[in-house]
Amino acid sequence: MKFTFKQSLAALGCAALLSGCTATANSNKTNPDNNNSDTVSSVINKDPYPSTYKPIPGKPTIITNVTVIDGVGGKIENGMVYFADGVIQAVGESLTIPSGAQVIDGKGKWLTPGIIDNHSHLGVYPAPSTRSHSDGNEMTSPVTAKVWAEHSVWPQDPGFAKALAGGVTSLQILPGSANLFGGRSVVLKNLPSRTMQDMKFPDAPYGVKMACGENPKRVYGQKGGPMTRMGNVAGYRQAFANALDYKRAWDKYEQEVAQGKSPKPPKRDLNMDSLAGILSGDILVHMHCYRADEMVVMMDVMKEFGYQIGTFHHAVEAYKIADKLAENNVCSAMWADWWGFKMEAYDGIRENIPMVHNAGACAIVHSDSKIGIQRLNQEAAKAWSDGVRAGFDISKEEAWIWLSANPAKSLGVFDKTGSIETGKQADLVLWNGDPFSTYTKAEKVFIDGGLAFDLNKPDTWPVSDFELGQTVEGEGK
Amino acid sequence: MKYALVLLSLLASAMVNAEKLAIVGGQVHTMGEMGVLEQGTVLINNGQIEAVSQSTDIPSGYQRIDASGKVVTPGLIGAMTSLGLVEVSMSAGPVHSSVDDHAVSKTGAALDVSYAINTDATVVGVSRLEGVTSAATAIQSSGQLFHGQGAVISLDPNGDPILAPNAFMVLKVTGAAAQANGGSKAALWVAIETAFNEAKEAAIKGQSPMFRYADSWHGITSKADVKVLQEVLKGAMPLFIYADSAADIRQVIRFKARNEGLKVTLVGGVEAWRVAEELVAANISVVLDPESNLPGNFEQLGATLRNAAKLESAGGKVAIGMNTHNIRLATQHAGNAVSHGLSHEQGLAALTINPATMLGVDGKLGSLEAGKQADVVIWSGDPLEVTESAEQVIINGKMIEMTSRQDKLMKRYKAFYGANGTTPHYIR
Numbered sequence: 001m002k003f004t005f006k007q008s009l010a011a012l013g014c015a016a017l018l019s020g021c022t023a024t025a026n027s028n029k030t031n032p033d034n035n036n037s038d039t040v041s042s043v044i045n046k047d048p049y050p051s052t053y054k055p056i057p058g059k060p061t062i063i064t065n066v067t068v069i070d071g072v073g074g075k076i077e078n079g080m081v082y083f084a085d086g087v088i089q090a091v092g093e094s095l096t097i098p099s100g101a102q103v104i105d106g107k108g109k110w111l112t113p114g115i116i117d118n119h120s121h122l123g124v125y126p127a128p129s130t131r132s133h134s135d136g137n138e139m140t141s142p143v144t145a146k147v148w149a150e151h152s153v154w155p156q157d158p159g160f161a162k163a164l165a166g167g168v169t170s171l172q173i174l175p176g177s178a179n180l181f182g183g184r185s186v187v188l189k190n191l192p193s194r195t196m197q198d199m200k201f202p203d204a205p206y207g208v209k210m211a212c213g214e215n216p217k218r219v220y221g222q223k224g225g226p227m228t229r230m231g232n233v234a235g236y237r238q239a240f241a242n243a244l245d246y247k248r249a250w251d252k253y254e255q256e257v258a259q260g261k262s263p264k265p266p267k268r269d270l271n272m273d274s275l276a277g278i279l280s281g282d283i284l285v286h287m288h289c290y291r292a293d294e295m296v297v298m299m300d301v302m303k304e305f306g307y308q309i310g311t312f313h314h315a316v317e318a319y320k321i322a323d324k325l326a327e328n329n330v331c332s333a334m335w336a337d338w339w340g341f342k343m344e345a346y347d348g349i350r351e352n353i354p355m356v357h358n359a360g361a362c363a364i365v366h367s368d369s370k371i372g373i374q375r376l377n378q379e380a381a382k383a384w385s386d387g388v389r390a391g392f393d394i395s396k397e398e399a400w401i402w403l404s405a406n407p408a409k410s411l412g413v414f415d416k417t418g419s420i421e422t423g424k425q426a427d428l429v430l431w432n433g434d435p436f437s438t439y440t441k442a443e444k445v446f447i448d449g450g451l452a453f454d455l456n457k458p459d460t461w462p463v464s465d466f467e468l469g470q471t472v473e474g475e476g477k
Numbered sequence: 478m479k480y481a482l483v484l485l486s487l488l489a490s491a492m493v494n495a496e497k498l499a500i501v502g503g504q505v506h507t508m509g510e511m512g513v514l515e516q517g518t519v520l521i522n523n524g525q526i527e528a529v530s531q532s533t534d535i536p537s538g539y540q541r542i543d544a545s546g547k548v549v550t551p552g553l554i555g556a557m558t559s560l561g562l563v564e565v566s567m568s569a570g571p572v573h574s575s576v577d578d579h580a581v582s583k584t585g586a587a588l589d590v591s592y593a594i595n596t597d598a599t600v601v602g603v604s605r606l607e608g609v610t611s612a613a614t615a616i617q618s619s620g621q622l623f624h625g626q627g628a629v630i631s632l633d634p635n636g637d638p639i640l641a642p643n644a645f646m647v648l649k650v651t652g653a654a655a656q657a658n659g660g661s662k663a664a665l666w667v668a669i670e671t672a673f674n675e676a677k678e679a680a681i682k683g684q685s686p687m688f689r690y691a692d693s694w695h696g697i698t699s700k701a702d703v704k705v706l707q708e709v710l711k712g713a714m715p716l717f718i719y720a721d722s723a724a725d726i727r728q729v730i731r732f733k734a735r736n737e738g739l740k741v742t743l744v745g746g747v748e749a750w751r752v753a754e755e756l757v758a759a760n761i762s763v764v765l766d767p768e769s770n771l772p773g774n775f776e777q778l779g780a781t782l783r784n785a786a787k788l789e790s791a792g793g794k795v796a797i798g799m800n801t802h803n804i805r806l807a808t809q810h811a812g813n814a815v816s817h818g819l820s821h822e823q824g825l826a827a828l829t830i831n832p833a834t835m836l837g838v839d840g841k842l843g844s845l846e847a848g849k850q851a852d853v854v855i856w857s858g859d860p861l862e863v864t865e866s867a868e869q870v871i872i873n874g875k876m877i878e879m880t881s882r883q884d885k886l887m888k889r890y891k892a893f894y895g896a897n898g899t900t901p902h903y904i905r
Contacts, residue, residue, distance in 0.1 A: 127773065339803075340599065340600055350887075351887045370771055381864050384864070390887060437864070438809060
């Protein structure tokens, strides 16, 4: 306790004075992926709202006789999966049953990695969607990279529990798409809790939401701009040009500190913190973008300023440029069949996801919906069957990559979760049948090896504070 | 399987104009008294269903369509849509599903969407391809008391799309509707009562009510509104009322009890299951979204995936399909209602005969029975399974061309990659 207190003091000192802090002062709080000590983030506390997530305790468990989809393209017809201490210990056709392990007979059932939704607004646009709860879109300026979605997340949103019943084990909460830069995202483990920090995925990198096209135009067209797509692009470019200056100033400052000098720190700018994080590769870019031509322009902006776009979100026209998306290593997070509600969604087709996959690009099924997130397996099933009908040779086990491995990559957590492989976090869903059927449900959902949802025990389903004492206390009552 | 598909599509393109069709060997869900025929035959002649039977003898002159291993249902009916009124809903238009106040109608009752229907809208072609053959279409957004008269339209690519103009009246008594009408349900319902009372009074006053009305009228309704509301009061025009909370639904039930002639359908009905028995006793069916299980507001705290199933248990009927651009997903919605307790047959009925009955067009649509309009869909399998699809759609007795703008986009880009992207130009 005392130790922690001292650490916080040190962190406070760094934040307040921005001097005299070495790269190691906060290294325990920085992303382990980032060992680059000359980035701006080495003196600014990158993790001021640290995760306090604790997995629910689980028992060593072996699931037998089950159809395993491993999430990286493999399938075992009659397999076994053993997990203990929150981690997948063994996967195979036949395993020795460890003594003391709980055995679950998976006959007729399917086991998949937990679904990861990389596009959710749960908590920031919660249910009930009153104006008081509308905390997802800081529509006050086109560049608000400074806002963090985690500061808006209301953990009592009943939507988290509904998503859990649909097999969602991790999810990214994004700000809305009104702004060119909408703010930072947060990745959560889907264990509904008292606080956002209790749900925060340990050591997941931050993302920044960016947006193309109609939304920024519509929102700012009469409020000082941008009012055109070329205005949008000028906005991203100016912001990144500023961020390059900012990053240079901080890099120089840190270099001088390292040389034992006592330079005056540059002025802190929270927008620029996020943008500099994109330039250094610490922060992943999630860009709302529908039209093919716009995505290609953005991939040129990306090269102009030397950053990487991680994922285009919605990407309704990704099928038109799937080759270029593959070339540039950019993922596309897509709906199975939403289309037409606005002009940039007019060319939506049902085969978008399989066509992106077929071109060798990274395809993801996302929800952007508190209803859709409850049955993302059905969204993948639709996209898969539409692809097969159109002549694309894709198996169900390949299609599951869209629900787990690829979104995990998009969120920078694939080293931890997103597949049924030894050593991965035991985020698993046992389905009571083939999850490509409308009638199949998630029977058991494990997060870090703990049983988070059991279809057959409605009394144990999560009930948020908000629901307590209301007409329906969760679906279970 | 694939071979059969190819054959089917060959037949489809060759026989688009066939007058006499025999669909043979499919599992036929008649949605009528004949129930399900495991291997049935549907004869279509001159735009109508001629016969449905288990006979395998096909009279001469009929184009035979082999539906073995497939499922045959009536064409789906969009229960509450804006099909034909909308092209691109946001920032592009045209959009005729929202209205501004206009002096022609003080309460909105007289508004008539049948003037605004355009079935060339892209969404109509896309929906048709997936088995939606007709739809209730209405104004969805209005600040006025009534949302006006909806129509029942056909998604037939040829001919007059209007199956029934002035088919139903739309009214909302939700909190949002109250906000737009006096800011309180205490004001909203008085306005509704007043409008209907004026229509009653105008009807009572002598042989020429319209004349009397024109002479000395100071009501909240305009002449055009009164005329329409009289049809609603008689039950000649069904009244579709949006309400979600049990409290509001009880008001709807009481309103119907006070006006016995009304033919009422509840729309939305998120908490309908809480008053299921009262609804059934009042003969009120419900158009609902079975996936709506989170409260959008405080009127929907009872939202549950089991809404449809609980209404069925109480003896009620539901229709499923509240959407426009993705009305084609009504099959998935119904499937999810079934996976939460609705019977499979009622899941199909919710897409066909139930909405037809609510809309008063069940004499013509909604089931495969002799004499009805030949709107038929041949599915690859269970229509409520997300992995199955409509393989051939028949509207008014004619096989439609199974292609859409979306289909052409897919094929264009598939061909582009097939040619290794050799030419990025779209010069043809």
